[in-house]
Amino acid sequence: MFGLKADWSLDIKQRYFTLGDYIGGEPRWCPGCGDHAVLTTVQRICRDKQLPPEKTVTVSGIGCSSRMPHYVGTYGFHGIHGRALPVACGIKSRRPELDIWVATGDGDCYSIGAGHWLHAVRYNMNMTVLVFDNSIYGLTKKQTSPTTPIGFKSNTHPKGAILAPLNPLTATLGISNVSFLAQTIDWNPVHLYETIKAAHDHRGFSLVNIIQRCPVFSPEAFKHLQEDPSNLLLLTHEKGIPVEKNILRLFPNQQEHDPSNMSEAYDVALPELPKPVGLLYHNPEVPCYEDFSSVGKDMGVEEKLAGLNTALDQFAI
């Protein structure tokens, strides 16, 4: 509420939002689920950026991660499986002033909603898209997801997953108009915060693939990453995700990667291991679809009537 400026004057804001303003219902995720970390991170960023809760919408599809809107104090849209992105884009289309967060998962976004993922990247509407990638279907109890490792035993593939997993990073990099792609891990809160904050800072479609542990159905999928951090590759760059010194210590593998370098981004994203952590690609210059779709949104009734009359007159006989 109060803040002192350099000239010692007192700045009194009319409204100051505390963390409490961004808290909704009590999360019903399992203890130890990585989703909790993402939720609190988003709430902190909303508070730190003082986003008015009524001008912020959290949109989701269906799945464990898609319960997130219920747990934040903004407007929320908990829709249908795989379809968070069309809804989010529709919300933004004529109300570009709204702040949009999308919570989705590896099944929701990369499988049933895959078509929308590709095209939403192309639309490049300004929103922050968090993919809670736990490599498994959790809400429906352990079915193979598009990012499930080959050989992983699930209820749909008890002898082990048959197909190689889809690589959401290389796939996203292959879509025209891609403007922001990052990957982070739920168990490093500092990096998680900085990554999501950078995503929110970007004007355009920011996709963050969050490697997120599911302690119930796929704990083994992330064991090798947690226990042996050399399976991760920390991306560093002055234009990348800011990393504090004490975080740097945690990553034995590091690579200086300029996020404007697409071909290098692809090289970093391609191998199964080590998994890159950081900002893979960033292009702030890609036009946003809402700049086209919102034209005329504030047109007054008089002007609309005149336009309608012109249109009607074209059919006059």
Place this chain on the structure above:
Amino acid sequence: MTKETSQPVKNNDATSKTPKRIDEHIVEIVSDSGEGAQKAGQTFGTISAKMGNGVWTVEIIPAEIQPPTRSPAGASGIRVRLGSHYMTNMGDAADIVVALNEQVLYSRIATHAYKPGTVILLENKWETDPNPEIREQYKTAVAEFRENGLVVHEVPMEEECLKHTPKPRLGKNMFVLGMLCHIYSRDLERGNNEIEATFGRKGKKVVEINQNLLKAGYDFAQGNLDYWYEIPPWKRDSTDPLIVNNGNQAVGLGVMASGMDLVSMYPITPATSASHYLAEVYDKVGGFVHQAEDEIAAVGFAIGSSYAGKTACTITSGPGLALKTEFLALAVMTEIPLVVVVVQRGGPSTGLPTKVEQGDLLASLYGEPGDTPKIVIAAATIEECFHFVIMARKLAETFRTTVILLTDANLATGVQPYPRPKAKAEWMAAPIDQSDWKKGVPPFDWDEETGLSPRPIVGQAGGQYVLTGLAHTNNSKVAYDRESNQRGCNMRSRKLATLYSTLKPPKIHGDQEGDLLVVGWGSTLGAIEEAVEKMRAEGHKVSSLHLRFLSPLEPGLKEIFSRFKKVLTVEINYSDEADAPLIESGNRRYSQLAVLLRTQTLVDVDCWGNVYGQPMQPGLICEELFRHLNAMKGEN
């Protein structure tokens, strides 16, 4: 005029001094696709409308983009019905047909579009085609047509056009238009003006060639064809100005007039041309056409926009409606206002993409798993295509629900003049409310009696709620308990009962009681009423009524039905014939409106219809009504 086939043709109908006065005629232009038959016919219809005639035009569309030339399947063209009265349908058999090759006529003959005595003005260049096979086909066809009573005149259209252009294929349609302009005493200057309007952008030279061809056709008909008619203008009660367009353009204009912000669509025949039209003009009213990546995204985008307080609709056809069902259920469940325009085509599956059917009524009502009460209305005329979009938006917002507006391929491509709507500010959507949400009011503050509730819009401080497709309480909190789900379903259903209570009983066309009542919905209005008129003129006690509201149904139906000995729906969709093999009362599958009416009124409503993919024709309806009346006599 050197060849025998181009000798002046004589017609006993007309004298050469004055045109013969007639009340109405049906004219067709049929060709391979890409020969401009539709353009010529539309222009002819426009000129006729401008000269005060009642007009109905309907396109003859092949399903493929490039069908083989000179093939029955490739028949492309247009039918124009014009007369001295208001025209509401395409009528029965054609009077005069201009055909650019003989093969395309076979498909028209197969659909009973012609009768003995129908005059065919046939391009004769095929008679001398270098390919002997074509020459033979032509000869055989002409002989066959004549045998079947068609009056065939072989006209050297190509030869005449070559005098004015080296590329007669491109301009022949204007020659045809010129011939029709003379045959029906149309004002040539109006033709010139239409050409100017159409081709003006392409430069003076193009305009001039086309105007020369128009004049050539006109002069040729004057000098060589002995068909010359006058169709006096339709005597209207009002002098209010008219506009003329097709049903999809009317839908587009309706979208603009309703103040809708956004149309979110995916290409699908025959709905897409509404969006084509909007894409051209929507910016005049500040709107935007979003072409989504698929049908599902199209409705999701519209729902998102509507959730955020902006008004949006999606325009689709049957297969698209099927894909959208999960989202429609979400919109109903979460009470988001949404307008869905469904331009029906033949089904099931990909079906008959360019042809008409009224097959999506039950899918509109019951297409989603679970109970999804929504409002379903159907436009019966092109004028209603305009006004019903405005009504649909208002209903969607007032009742906080999904409104499906049904039109069909017949309305979509049919062209008819109607009174120019006077644009009204109250049609436009109000600006969104961004004031603070009243403290303590839940997001679903259901009125127990009506099911209605005000809706918080994103941006209203204190109104934050989480919309969810899961069962929820009035606070939009997920609730799996028995009472919450029952209550939610009650409240959503009650809204339809509330709307029903505001509706008036439908008007009966004809006597208020009698032997037979025909009930229809959608684009069949004109054909049904014309058939009923004809029957009544012959002394039969037949009346009709036409429903615009299908969900909820209009009130008073049971009482109205009780005043008639028999009630019959006439619909363009499938039903088992009552006397078909194996069919009995226990297994007969009824037409879709009949299913609804039987359920709702417990009256033994009969049905008749077909899935020919054609607009309903008054003559066919008359035949069927006779059959029923005769059967009823037998029963007495």
